[in-house]
Amino acid sequence: MTDEGLRERKKxxxxxxxxxxxxALFLQRGFRQVSVADIAAAAEVSKPTxxxxxPTKEDLLLDxxxxxxxxxxxxxxxxxxxxxxxxxxxxxxxxxxxDRDPITGLNDNPDTVALREMLYGTPSLAAHLTRxxxxxxxALAEALADAGIDPLTSRLAAVQxxxxxxxxxxxxxxxxxxxxxxxxxxxxxxxxxxHAYALLSAGLAVHLGRxxxxxx
Amino acid sequence: MTDEGLRERKKxxxxxxxxxxxxALFLQRGFRQVSVADIAAAAEVSKPTxxxxxPTKEDLLLDxxxxxxxxxxxxxxxxxxxxxxxxxxxxxxxxxxxDRDPITGLNDNPDTVALREMLYGTPSLAAHLTRxxxxxxxALAEALADAGIDPLTSRLAAVQxxxxxxxxxxxxxxxxxxxxxxxxxxxxxxxxxxHAYALLSAGLAVHLGRxxxxxx
DNA sequence: ACGTCGAATTTAACCAAGTCAAGTTTTTGT
DNA sequence: ACAAAAACTTGACTTGGTTAAATTCGACGT
Numbered sequence: 001m002t003d004e005g006l007r008e009r010k011k012x013x014x015x016x017x018x019x020x021x022x023x024a025l026f027l028q029r030g031f032r033q034v035s036v037a038d039i040a041a042a043a044e045v046s047k048p049t050x051x052x053x054x055p056t057k058e059d060l061l062l063d064x065x066x067x068x069x070x071x072x073x074x075x076x077x078x079x080x081x082x083x084x085x086x087x088x089x090x091x092x093x094x095x096x097x098x099d100r101d102p103i104t105g106l107n108d109n110p111d112t113v114a115l116r117e118m119l120y121g122t123p124s125l126a127a128h129l130t131r132x133x134x135x136x137x138x139a140l141a142e143a144l145a146d147a148g149i150d151p152l153t154s155r156l157a158a159v160q161x162x163x164x165x166x167x168x169x170x171x172x173x174x175x176x177x178x179x180x181x182x183x184x185x186x187x188x189x190x191x192x193x194x195h196a197y198a199l200l201s202a203g204l205a206v207h208l209g210r211x212x213x214x215x216x
Numbered sequence: 217m218t219d220e221g222l223r224e225r226k227k228x229x230x231x232x233x234x235x236x237x238x239x240a241l242f243l244q245r246g247f248r249q250v251s252v253a254d255i256a257a258a259a260e261v262s263k264p265t266x267x268x269x270x271p272t273k274e275d276l277l278l279d280x281x282x283x284x285x286x287x288x289x290x291x292x293x294x295x296x297x298x299x300x301x302x303x304x305x306x307x308x309x310x311x312x313x314x315d316r317d318p319i320t321g322l323n324d325n326p327d328t329v330a331l332r333e334m335l336y337g338t339p340s341l342a343a344h345l346t347r348x349x350x351x352x353x354x355a356l357a358e359a360l361a362d363a364g365i366d367p368l369t370s371r372l373a374a375v376q377x378x379x380x381x382x383x384x385x386x387x388x389x390x391x392x393x394x395x396x397x398x399x400x401x402x403x404x405x406x407x408x409x410x411h412a413y414a415l416l417s418a419g420l421a422v423h424l425g426r427x428x429x430x431x432x
Numbered sequence: 433a434c435g436t437c438g439a440a441t442t443t444a445a446c447c448a449a450g451t452c453a454a455g456t457t458t459t460t461g462t
Numbered sequence: 463a464c465a466a467a468a469a470c471t472t473g474a475c476t477t478g479g480t481t482a483a484a485t486t487c488g489a490c491g492t
Binding site for chain 1: 346355383387416
């Protein structure tokens with residue numbers, strides 16, 4: 001069946017054990033209050049082994065969210081024929097919202113809220129997160145370039161889209177953290193997404209009152 | 217004349233001494249290769265004093281670039297009557313390029329190049345830098361909001377503009393780091409800025425081939 | 433000029449993240 | 463069954479960053 005030997009299986013299991021132990025301790029006591037030594041002990045592993053699997057303490061937590069890293073790129077690559085990238089991304093964002101996907105911030109599961117509280121409340125985690133976002137932007141830029149868009153435009157569009165997505169998510173999370181109910185916030189969140197993609201699509205000129213594009 | 221006593225003067229001097237010592241050592245041996253203990257010793261100051269002035273090792277280096285933190289916000293606030301924010305920012309970016317301002321990346325001063333090499337080559341520094349950029353974005357968002365633009369649009373526009381500026385700068389720096397001559401790269405850099413602001417202004421729809429804005 | 437208050441500094445010890453080298457266990461391929 | 467390789471552990475070490483207590487030193491009223 002799976003062509004992985006006992007070796008690979010064990011590796012995956014220890015990795016998982018470390019990640020599980022870390023997440024449990026983080027959710028229970030907070031990021032700063034848990035030392036990697038604690039985690040290693042809880043996972044019954046030595047400290048160097050832990051660092052062999054996760055390069056930094058921050059990655060221990062971010063590993064769980066890393067799945068979404070190249071999601072935008074995947075959406076662009078996998079879009080149906082005839083649909084332009086921006087529309088595909090817009091549609092995808094709407095679907096994530098409808099699913100109350102944790103990444104949208106529109107989710108009040110206690111663990112999810114606690115996790116985001118940690119993310120935004122711990123500078124080192126926020127910093128790591130933005131680096132993840134940067135990589136996600138690069139992947140999106142590549143996907144756009146492969147779709148025939150010139151490299152500079154691809155890169156600029158990618159960073160704009162990525163940061164806008166993060167901004168929207170942070171907005172939603174803040175509202176939920178303030179006690180808002182995701183279902184009641186849903187319509188507003190969809191409106192915000194629509195507005196954001198309209199801005200991306202049609203430009204800032206209308207809203208910032210620019211009269212014309214000058215060349216000097 | 218100056219109403220600062222000896223006390224304030226001394227504080228500024230020790231702060232400067234620490235910053236100078238740090239910069240000299242960083243340029244000479246690289247970021248990782250210098251310990252904060254080295255810097256403290258070179259500045260003839262104790263380690264806690266050093267951390268009293270600079271919260272982290274990274275800030276020791278980023279302090280020098282921090283002047284630009286709220287520059288975009290200042291440009292928007294200080295723009296002449298009748299000029300819209302985007303045009304003012306565009307114009308300002310062009311002026312920075314013409315001045316070969318280090319922040320544009322279009323500058324081959326050895327120290328400047330070495331500094332940016334460190335910035336982009338050291339993960340922890342890059343992470344700190346993006347957090348600085350985030351704060352810069354917040355300041356810009358506030359300035360836009362004060363200019364009468366609604367809060368959500370302000371925030372979205374601000375993050376778009378900020379990341380686009382960073383992307384352009386990184387682009388320029390990469391070309392210079394590859395041995396390019398700033399004066400020869402200048403025209404291309406201006407074209408890139410114009411293109412970027414045209415994108416911001418008129419939106420991505422044209423370039424990404426979007427046909428229409430859909431609402432479902 | 434004197435003395436006191438408070439801020440800045442130092443000392444010394446400490447904690448936690450991350451690294452390294454050397455040796456030990458365990459899986460794999462033959 | 464055995465040898466090579468990979469993963470793991472142990473223990474010690476470096477470095478960023480913090481804390482508490484003791485000390486120096488400029489500010490200011492008398």
